[in-house]
Amino acid sequence: MADAEVLLEVDGGVAVVTLNAPDRRNALTPAMASELIDVFDQVDARPEVGALVVRAVGKSFCAGGDVATLTNAGKDPAAPDAYDGMGRIYDSFYRLGQVKVPTIAAVRGSAVGAGMNMLLAADLRIVANDARLLAGFLKRGLHPGGGHFVILSRLIGREAAAAMALFGEEINGTKAVELGLAWESVDDAAVEDRALELARRVAADPELARVAVGNFRREVVNGAVSWEVATQFERPAQMWSMRRSSQG
Structure with missing residues (x-):
């Protein structure tokens, strides 16, 4: 539905x-x-699908977690509704990181916090030259969440991850390519077409695409701990930071 x-x-x-x-x-x-989880389930259930592109309407790819949601959760992060x-x-x-087909994030505008996690979850990123990519958690008084340290550092390494996640460095699309955070940086108007071009290539053989991407993820993703474990490490720290922020 359009709405x-x-x-x-x-x-x-x-x-x-499309984030709408x-x-x-x-x-x-x-x-x-x-809604996102339901859509990803639908994609997995359609064997004719061989690739997925995530894009967004408007001037931002994703501004992170909704401020009202974070504020309400900060009153008592362990309350069942807030925790869930x-x-x-x-x-x-x-x-998104578990979808059974190769995935591409087509990133225009800004991506902050959980929005960064969304694009990091994809297998490949095509970004606008003037995209604004920012971890942004500490700036909000929050500890990073969602396994952010792991999924960021496995792409760009320890030093660059520290610069972004701890010291608040913001980068554009050109710098993202330089760091290995994105495959290609193009003009804003060309982002989605380039992502679709790549997606159609691998989607030509959906069965092979699904097998290949499964093994690609098993073989190339490494780190001191898994993304899943990192998520559990970060969650209590983020809950603490949310409560502290709301009481400040």
């Missing part, structure tokens, strides 16, 4: 998932996260 916050189109074996909450800069709420709601947000980008 849904997550849209799904399938064309020529490519699933296009531009008035909120596509910031994630538990409800929107649930934040869990849905974590699950949405983690679920």
